[in-house]
Amino acid sequence: MRPLAANPDVIRIGNCSGFYGDRLSAMREMLEGGDLDVLTGDYLAELTMLILGRDRMKDASLGYAKTFVRQLEDCLELAVDKGVRIVVNAGGLNPAGLTDKLRTLADTMGVAATFAHVEGDDLAPRAGELNLGTPLTANAYLGAWGIVECLQADADVVVTGRVTDASVIVGPAAAHFGWSRTDYDQLAGAVAAGHIIECGTQATGGNYSFFTEIADLSRPGFPIAEIRRDGSSIITKHAGTGGAVSVGTVTAQLMYEIQGARYAGPDVTTRIDSVALKQEAPDRVLVSGVRGEAPPPQLKVSLNTLGGFRNEMTFVITGLDIEAKAELAQKQMESWLPVRPAELSWTLSRTDRPDAETEEQASALLRCVVRDPDPNKVGRAFSNVAVELALASYPGTTFTSMPGNGSPYGVFTAGYVDAGEVPHVAVLADGTRVSVPPAADTLQLEEVDEPTLPTPIDSRSTRHASLGAVAAARSGDKGGNANVGVWVRSDEEWQWLAHALTVDQLRMMLPETAHLTITRTVLPKLRALNFVIEGILGKGVAYQARFDPQAKGLAEWLRSRHLDIPEEFLV
Template identity: 40%
Template sequence: MSRPAIRIANFSAYSGDRPTALAEVLEGDPVDVLIGDYLAEITLAPMALHYRRDPSKGYAETFVEHLRPHLAMIAERGLKVVANAGGFNPAGLADALRADIAACGTDLRVAHVDGDNLLDTLDELRSNGHELEHLDTGRPFSDWGFEPISANAYLGGWGIAAALEAGASIVVTGRVSDASLVAGPSAWWHGWGREDWGRLAGAVTAGHVIECGPHATGANFSGFTQIPGVEHAGYPIAEVAEDGSSVITKHSGAGGAVTVDTVTAQFVYEIQGPRYLNPDVTVHFDSIEIEQAGVDRVRIKPVLGSPPPPTTKVAIFAKIGYQVVQTVFVTAPRVEDKIALLRRQLDAVLDDGIDRLEITPLGVAADNPPNQWAATVPVRVMATASTPEPLSRSKFSEALDSLYCGSIPGYFLDGGAQRVTKPWARVDYWPALLPATVLSHRAVLDDSTAIYIDAPTTTQAPQKLAHPEPASRTVSLDDRRVELGTIAHARSGDKGGNSNIGVWVSNPAAWDWLRSTLTSEEFRQLVPETKELDIVRHEFPHLNAVHFILRGLLGTGGSSNMRVDQVGKAVGEYLLAKHVSVPEHLL
């Protein structure tokens, strides 16, 4: 007999999410499992440095702080908690939680999942013939030339499922895929098998929607002005049924809304295209069908799944030098001439030992400005070097300070902000591929019993799907030039050095217009920064969406590129601000 749908509530989207979230969720509607997502590629980089300084840590300490006041309530309600807060030390996190549990006298069992940390085995893996090829370029890891400080494989959800089956109340993991936080508990609850591809695909889909917390309830959404209570958007719940279908909802009374558009926004966020690769299953995103099933309830119908790829991703980080950033201000008129002079002066004074100097104006001055700040352009000055000395205060900050009386008219720094006093480490990212068969994925219980998780026995090489470019639309006489955001939504994010962006329309009648307007060539015209980049374009007609991967827009990854929008979160909004020709009847 099948069990009712499992209700899984997110309470953390990343390390640094609001500290009141878990309390809010516990005050909300009844659920079965609480999940917290604490890791991201850009989060792993500083966490790796912290772990090297203090090997007793290396996990998300805020998770312990968030959980500590609520342990008795969690035990009383019989809730399960699953979080990837273990970072580089899930065993240490499990021990810290057990100490808190003992101190408050509750009866909660803690297990951890490990096997993702491969740093100490990299040399052995390479000697055994594993090239750790770059996910995008295919280059062997030996080409990189930097000494790794961390290497973590993306694990699936079966270690989580095994720990829950063995009676664990709290399961903490290292680097599992974000959606595994939902897939693991769903598989445990419903008793799915390793090759229940469709069911697993449905759970991974639901996990992808709720992994970013309030993203699914209207936060960070291009239509935020239409979302009630968005000032304090609540956290989502996934009700995952036995057949893998799900309903995305939220706690009643919490701010925000769950609509087809807020869910679509998360569908197109940080994906590779029509095939979403997970360690346990390949999800066919082009099979997703959704519908509004009530107020704040969006139903995701059963999703097509197929075997996972034979490889898994490994996130490798290395310290490649140091960086420092300071903002100065330039005031109209002749902003371009003033920035050019600044550039010449800084190039001359900061040439010794500096690898790169980036001077980036942020915005433009208003014409006939109504006040001083409308005439002011912040200018970001960023420098990198292989050693910290060229970026020290005596070299970098004092160089900027020395220009007050010898540079452009009106030069100033923020008088209310402290000056940069020392540089910080610059960390680069290498996304590698490794056969899943070499991993030692295991769940470790509170009595030290280890349950080993076998690699998938059935795998399938990922398909590279290409969608033909549509014919560009011909502008007609009844068109109006308006911002793209007048008629469409967008959401963008990062995948290593690539930025992805999904654009969709709520009105199905506008779909043909969208797909014929947003061709790859037109995208390059709208976003000149991408003119020299490789663009991969896909269509999702069932979502009325066009999806782009902008290869290399983020350099080699968010932790090391020199863009101000480091991980491409605002690329979608930038695109929506561009003017396009839209037929009058669609407006």
């Protein structure tokens, strides 16, 4: 095996993609911006697997992230010249097909590079026998050890399908340090580092609540994890790039899309409640103290199904009598439809204000969304009826779009299968197939007992103000659920937050959650609370149950809401 890094005790891993569609130039920026040992990219998300599934329906040779091919066409020679290995999950539903395409690309370019890939995650052909139904896509989340096999066989580029997001970072670290499969603390430390950098610039100031404190956010640099032999790491970025790496930006990404104190994966369960962060220098944050446990015996499976067809029309309602106008439009629309779709829902957004200085500020939006297995029921039979109301409804009737046909929508669900039922195969550059066995030691995932809360602060004068005046937050989607992580920056603020922001208080601040199940996790080392709100996203991102279907703005809505805050924190 060629060494992955010159330093036997540190491996420097950069990231150049946080999603399918991220900054195309990031690969070149990372390769030219400074020293790296490995460059990774995360291209997959729950919604992406549905998009790739639809690509594959049209052309069986597709099913991978096509933008990665363009990046490698631009940067393969540069990466090989600099000795930087590349590990990506861009293979999606077709890692073998993408790898073949890359070999052809390298031959055409005259670049001597070796390619390997990891497969076995695609369970769609066996979905029925595994009791997973009849989904369009069914992909188990594999771990890092197939990547390790590919790197130990000296692959320059490793392509995977649906591995966990952090695995593309854990694999190079495990290969470089020769970790065993039971080095749980080291593996967990690498998972924490991987989770921090896998979403790209979200670790360097993107989507950060206190963004106004960052001097230059015009073009944030992508993050780098300098992972050490003991599993600790330094999170940083290339010198001279925009954004910032701080305890705050790193905390924000740690809180993104987590479920609780235990972060389960196929190789290790990472204890998020053990993570300690320290600002070592400007743009350098130490991540240490991470503890790991044996992984659960089952693997999570991403299941995407075509749920039917969807359409919507949005009425613009201006001026006076907004509620009455909305009631009239709804009553007319529902009575005029020739056939009622299986699902029909209305949302009135009161974006209007009284005595407005512009027409737009005087207008509210009434949104009608329909879904049905039959595309005809949600096509022109629906949208044409809305337009037919134009001269027969409330005064000023108009719409935000022309009538159109419905479009297919997807439904995401999570399945679970025993790890032994899932093949995990590393296909090396010479065609050798190496089978990777599942974890021998496993541990059922259980909830962590709530830690002792800090002593409440003394009763003091308070002011009704926005939570965001004191706290930062980050939110995201997990199937039909959303998580909201909230944290503060001082011990005294933490003494207040831990007692003030209860589940009941959250329900009051976010009325849409009133009848949903909410679970709170306390993370004292991060001065953070994490809330998982079940079912707020309906049947997943592609279902588009809310106008913010990925719950990206949910945390900022919470920060804008008011509660009683000690005045001394509001200086």
